[in-house]
Amino acid sequence: MPELPEVETVRRSLIPLVVSRRIKRVEVLYGGIIKKPHPAEFVEMLAGRKIVSLERRGKYLLFQLSENYTLVAHLRMTGRFWVCPAGAELAKHTHVIFHLDDHQELRFVDIRKFGLFYLVPAGKWSEAGGLATLGPEPLAEDFTYEVFRDIFSSAKGRLKAFLLDQTRLAGIGNIYADEILFAAKLHPERNLTGLKDEEIQALYQAIRAVLQRGVDCRGTSVRDYVDGRGQKGSFQKELKVYDQAGKDCVACGTKLVKRVVAGRGTVFCPKCQGDA
DNA sequence: AATTGTACCTGTCAGC
DNA sequence: TGCTGACAGGTACAAT
Numbered sequence: 375m376p377e378l379p380e381v382e383t384v385r386r387s388l389i390p391l392v393v394s395r396r397i398k399r400v401e402v403l404y405g406g407i408i409k410k411p412h413p414a415e416f417v418e419m420l421a422g423r424k425i426v427s428l429e430r431r432g433k434y435l436l437f438q439l440s441e442n443y444t445l446v447a448h449l450r451m452t453g454r455f456w457v458c459p460a461g462a463e464l465a466k467h468t469h470v471i472f473h474l475d476d477h478q479e480l481r482f483v484d485i486r487k488f489g490l491f492y493l494v495p496a497g498k499w500s501e502a503g504g505l506a507t508l509g510p511e512p513l514a515e516d517f518t519y520e521v522f523r524d525i526f527s528s529a530k531g532r533l534k535a536f537l538l539d540q541t542r543l544a545g546i547g548n549i550y551a552d553e554i555l556f557a558a559k560l561h562p563e564r565n566l567t568g569l570k571d572e573e574i575q576a577l578y579q580a581i582r583a584v585l586q587r588g589v590d591c592r593g594t595s596v597r598d599y600v601d602g603r604g605q606k607g608s609f610q611k612e613l614k615v616y617d618q619a620g621k622d623c624v625a626c627g628t629k630l631v632k633r634v635v636a637g638r639g640t641v642f643c644p645k646c647q648g649d650a
Numbered sequence: 651a652a653t654t655g656t657a658c659c660t661g662t663c664a665g666c
Numbered sequence: 667t668g669c670t671g672a673c674a675g676g677t678a679c680a681a682t
Contacts, residue, residue: 376675406658433676450676452660467660486659488676504677531653540677547675597662597674616675637654639673 376433376449378513378545379588380599380607384455385430387602388480391457392437396424396475404469407484410492410501419493420445420472432508432544438496446492446502447482453489455602456481485598508544512581513589522578526566533577534562535636543581548638549594549616554580556615561647562635587612615641 376384400420405413424440435455437445447453460477469487472480482489492502499506509525510517525543529536536542537551546554555562558580560573569577593599593607596617600606610617614624619632623643632641 380675448677450658451674484659485661486674488658490677535653538676549675594675599675638676 376453376593376599377547377550377588378430378433378585379550379591379609380593380601381430381433381435381449381545382589383593383601383607384449385428385435387605388455388457389428391478391602392425392474392480393428394425395478397421397439397472398475399473401471401473402469403471404487406487407469407482407489408491409503410494416491416493419443431505431511432540433547434502434505434508442496444494444496444502446490446494446499446505448490448503449484450486450488450490452486452598453482453484454598454600456483456600456604457602504540507541509540509542510544512543512545513585517582519575519578522581523574526569526574526577530566532562532636533560533564533566534638534640536566537581538636538638545585546581548640549596549613550584550588551638552616552641553614554584555642555647557584559646559648561649562640562642563633564648615643617641 397420400417402408402413402417408416423443425437426440427438429436429438433448435447439445457478457480460479465483467485468481468483470482474480490503494501529542533555534551537546537554558576560577588594588609591607591609594609595606596610615630618630619641621630623630623646626645628643628645630641631644632639
């Protein structure tokens with residue numbers, strides 16, 4: 375499900391429902407997704423804490439809690455949060471239930487059980503998986519072209535792998551990587567070295583524009599994704615290449631090609647995006 | 651050090 | 667109809 379625009383949409387939809395609420399009690403139905411600390415301690419340490427704010431870093435959600443703790447959550451492929459009245463019918467694949475102090479429950483549901491939770495002291499991101507090593511936020515104001523060019527220049531390999539590397543840029547996943555490369559008219563298998571200045575600029579502009587459009591559309595709902603209120607996004611209506619293999623390119627009519635690049639299914643227009 | 655492969659899970663869909 | 671295999675928004679870790 376979730377890349378930067380989806381996680382940001384989940385964050386915004388959850389804020390009015392959970393911020394300022396106190397966690398009365400936590401139930402862990404499947405402990406495998408609790409990475410730190412052990413599930414029993416996780417449950418014990420969360421009880422009684424207040425949710426002070428909800429932030430996002432890359433694809434991670436950060437629930438800032440009272441007494442300087444942070445609940446770090448990653449939705450991975452199919453994780454989702456939703457809020458419902460206490461005691462509502464239990465959806466299949468519900469793994470964690472946070473009982474709130476307003477007779478509502480924040481529930482974590484995840485078909486594939488890839489989602490992750492860490493409960494760490496605020497700022498101790500090195501204890502929260504990949505959170506500590508994330509690159510900059512591509513939609514932040516201070517993410518200028520100069521900043522991007524420096525990151526780009528220090529990396530090598532193929533464009534698709536670069537965009538997916540969370541330590542270079544935070545928050546881009548498989549959908550937006552393909553859409554960004556199409557918007558920039560760059561081939562996913564092209565090497566970083568050898569790009570002209572104007573091509574690097576086009577890539578920078580495409581990263582900003584495509585991600586911002588994704589946020590404005592409240593994310594992409596191709597399969598499971600919905601926000602914290604159960605609402606779908608609309609960016610799937612604007613996809614030019616992702617999930618469009620075999621269709622005609624909207625720009626030139628050429629059949630879109632699908633191939634595995636950087637270990638991920640990748641769709642591109644062989645004409646508009648040129649040769650690798 | 652950096653890249654590639656594999657593991658983690660369940661559901662869906664195409665092909666036989 | 668039912669079986670099998672490929673594939674799905676993403677890391678994390680082992681192997682090379």
